[in-house]
Amino acid sequence: MDPLRIAIRALFVFVILLALMRASGKRTVKQGSPFDFTVALILADVVDDALWAEVAVSQFVIACGTLLVVHVLMDIARFRFGEARS
Amino acid sequence: MSELLKVMLVTTVALGVTAAAVIYGDTRTVVPPPESVVEQFARHVAARRYDRALQHIDDRSSITLTTVRLGGEALHERAGDIDRVEGEPGITAEDSATVSAVLTTHRGGRIRYACSLERRNGLWKIAKWEEIR
Numbered sequence: 087m088d089p090l091r092i093a094i095r096a097l098f099v100f101v102i103l104l105a106l107m108r109a110s111g112k113r114t115v116k117q118g119s120p121f122d123f124t125v126a127l128i129l130a131d132v133v134d135d136a137l138w139a140e141v142a143v144s145q146f147v148i149a150c151g152t153l154l155v156v157h158v159l160m161d162i163a164r165f166r167f168g169e170a171r172s
Numbered sequence: 173m174s175e176l177l178k179v180m181l182v183t184t185v186a187l188g189v190t191a192a193a194v195i196y197g198d199t200r201t202v203v204p205p206p207e208s209v210v211e212q213f214a215r216h217v218a219a220r221r222y223d224r225a226l227q228h229i230d231d232r233s234s235i236t237l238t239t240v241r242l243g244g245e246a247l248h249e250r251a252g253d254i255d256r257v258e259g260e261p262g263i264t265a266e267d268s269a270t271v272s273a274v275l276t277t278h279r280g281g282r283i284r285y286a287c288s289l290e291r292r293n294g295l296w297k298i299a300k301w302e303e304i305r
Contacts, residue, residue: 088200091205095201095202098202102182105182106179106182106183109175109178109181109182110175110178110179111175138208139203139204139208140204140212142190142294142295143190143201143202144187144190144191144202147183147186147187147190148183151179151180151182151183151186154183155176155179155180155183158175158176159176161175162176
């Protein structure tokens with residue numbers, strides 16, 4: 087496989103993942119919960135497929151975006167449900 | 173809620189960038205290159221995951237799940253276990269490519285899957301598949 091294309095793909099995947107993680111509001115590992123850990127495990131596997139061109143980058147973006155949207159929605163639900171309880 | 177909008181915005185922008193790359197002619201970077209598609213196809217056949225192998229086949233081709241399954245089972249019967257699968261770059265034009273994958277088998281030595289691919293909606297799909305011993 088062409089090393090330059092691997093590098094471009096790796097950079098693209100890194101930038102997208104970083105942008106998505108920052109946009110989702112996560113800042114440090116210390117802030118992590120079990121939900122964060124679960125999402126991190128799934129994202130790691132998705133990154134592997136994109137890096138080695140086993141899936142299209144667009145499919146990688148859709149998978150990561152969907153996971154993080156669901157993750158953010160769960161955070162919002164936990165916060166609001168927790169507020170309603172207290 | 174702002175985090176939700178930011179994630180959706182980043183996702184949309186990233187999709188736009190990849191779509192632009194494909195529209196402007198990228199055939200190997202943001203989409204799996206032809207040799208990767210053929211290698212994935214051969215790996216799925218080697219693992220007897222014929223339904224997964226079918227996802228790499230062009231819908232307009234005459235290759236069906238039955239074709240893939242029969243070919244895969246015949247290969248396993250004749251050559252035994254498959255030790256290694258490796259895609260080889262071949263000839264790539266704008267919307268068509270001819271590449272192959274080499275399967276190293278236990279009993280049958282090296283077997284080559286020669287494939288012709290067409291680009292459909294930006295992705296490479298296998299239109300013809302031939303086993304060469």
